[in-house]
Amino acid sequence: MISRRDFFKGAGAVAVSAAAVSRAGAATLPEAASAADANTQVPPPPPNGRHFNPVVTLNGWSLPWRMNNGVKEFHLVAEPVVRELAPGMKANLWGYNGQSPGPTIEVVEGDRVRIFVTNRLPEITSIHWHGQRLPNGMDGVTGITQPAIAPGKTFVYEFVARRPGTFMYHPHADEMTQMAMGMMGFWVTHPKDPSQHAVDRDFVFLLNAYDIEPGSYTPKVNTMLDFNLWTFNSRVFPGIDPLVIRQGDKVRIRVGNLTMTNHPIHMHGHEFVVTGTDGGWTPPGSRWPEVTTDVAVGQMRAIEFTATDPGDWALHCHKSHHTMNAMGHDVPTLIGVDHRGVAEKINRIVPDYMVMGEKGGSMGGMQMPLPENTLPMMTGEGPFGNVEMGGMFTVMKVRPGLKRGDYRDPGWYRHPAGTLAYEWTGALPEPARSGSAGGHLMPARGQGNVELKVRKPTKGHHGH
């Protein structure tokens, strides 16, 4: 739940910077609401200002605001936070208002927005409003458009949310460190007319990635590519909430990518169209159906579909290493090798040794002692056993008859009779094998004892 902390009771406690545009309006600071847990918090309808249909931030929340003479005022506090990535693992991150990612900011096209940004980090920061049209001096690029926000200082950003669409916010100061530590948030500018682009359920999440060694709590901030925790809103499966959807709902999912690689986001059971990009809403005539959309670095995508088919449908990044958790990169591939008895012997010498693709088994079935504060590579438990996935993976739970606005987990899907894959227990005839290889075009030769003969040099290595 959102708890409200009054960081500053008097305006004198904070130095309001020279970036303030409406200094009179900024005489006092709005509350800096804070959230401590990773539950998806469905926002109530807006209490004031122009009406909009709020989005649902996966494992996150939307930031409350204060109306001040027609200006919508928010207060973001950049600060160290502890984020549970999934039950069993916590990370020391940096974020906003108690969380990483920070809260989603929701405004309406044409709103004048004032955002107070207080820096409680041990180093300088700034905020860039990714994708917004705004005055250059509000763009948040340290050194180029503003001085850095020093620790303990508060800056004020103010602009009109001109263009409806899907946006993000993140620092433009010591970027590699601050993004690697989880500093980012979602921003949605709703259209003036709430019936425009209206959907029944509108989900948002950011793709982000961390490199946290098993046994440690703080991301390695110098990592450029080899991250080991691939997350939706700083959560990994099975810590990511499902997207709960009523059958027949029109659904939008907005995804922003603040990692250092692209993520092909793949949906099961339905096809969608890309309705929004970084540039805004795509013209209807430009849309085509997809089941995977690639979200490149720094990009945002809005996808839409009608949830016609009930079930538990996977929604995940299609890079297989991104649906694993820590340690996924360092394990040898030994598919086809018979390890019976060998692993135990090796384990006496190399305690961390484990094998992949062992006969009849797979990674999901592996058991090994884990160091403190890490997660199994593939850990989710489904109704039929181990899901063998982690990371950027979640489930869309489409059910008939849900109430409007009901996002509670309905449990696992019960498959109607005759709609579930089943084991074949009848006779298994030997497959017919071709005796003539490629037929008349490539007749087989040398049938019978095919043997690989290796001839080693017998007369030394002269000549080279």
Ligand SMILES: [Cu+2]
């Ligand atoms: Cu990915």
